[in-house]
Amino acid sequence: MKAARFLASLLLAMAIPAMAAAQTLQVTGDAVMQSLTGSAGDPARGRAIITDRQKGFCLLCHSGPFNEEPLQGNLAPSLEGAGSRWNEGQLRLRLMDNKRVNAESIMPAYHRIEGLNRVGATWRDRPILTAAEIEDVLAFLMGLKAEKAP
Template sequence: MTLRWPALLLAALPALAPAQALAPYAVVGDAITAPLGGKQGDAARGRAIVANRQLGLCLLCHSAPMAEERFQGDLAPTLAGAGARWNAGQLRLRLVDPQRLMPGSLMPAYYRVDGLQQVGAAWRGKPLLDAQQIEDVVAYLVTLKD
């Protein structure tokens, strides 16, 4: 059985706000080329989301160039150099719907809400991150060139 949502991840996520309309997006090849909702991301806010163990939970599985953050994950690729490996559109798709590129991935879809499996009732129909938060994380990840 393939787990799409590790139990630890679901247990750690806070209850989310009521469902809201998602900004439409178009997948072009291996990317979502336009920012979600036309929003500009802020790298400092994105870094805070990546480091936040109640919101992004990125460091549960990934390591990142954040020496001050202890207990970083090693289940997934390091985020160091993400901006050199992928452009903003490619990173955006990896956050919005990672299973589209990597079927069977344990990484949750942070913005897609339809067609997911093993999603708790409190999270159904709600994105893990909103459009602004996705853009903030993308803005941070593209800065990671080394």
């Protein structure tokens, strides 16, 4: 058991630099300016990811303008107006790994695989959302603008 655990941590230690190298995260200030796919995401797909309880599961913690979803959480701020609070690059980083901005955040890092503990076999070594899915969610959220004061 001990030997297995040692081996696992050794493998993990060897794997981390390789993963970090594979994932070239270009952080500028508190933002990732470049699209992860090189193109813009699809807001309709993004909306579907947000409300999907297996994929983005955002509404477990957040609320937002999703009238067909009656069970929305209140652990985190509403998504309403997200596109006015942040610019695209800032929001991209917060989706990918919010703990880079706030270490105490309860928000999962949606596009990071290293530095996690006891990840279940089904989920190991893959991010919660793919690069394309991050761009889709981002495209939808950037459209959620705060209403302008009259």
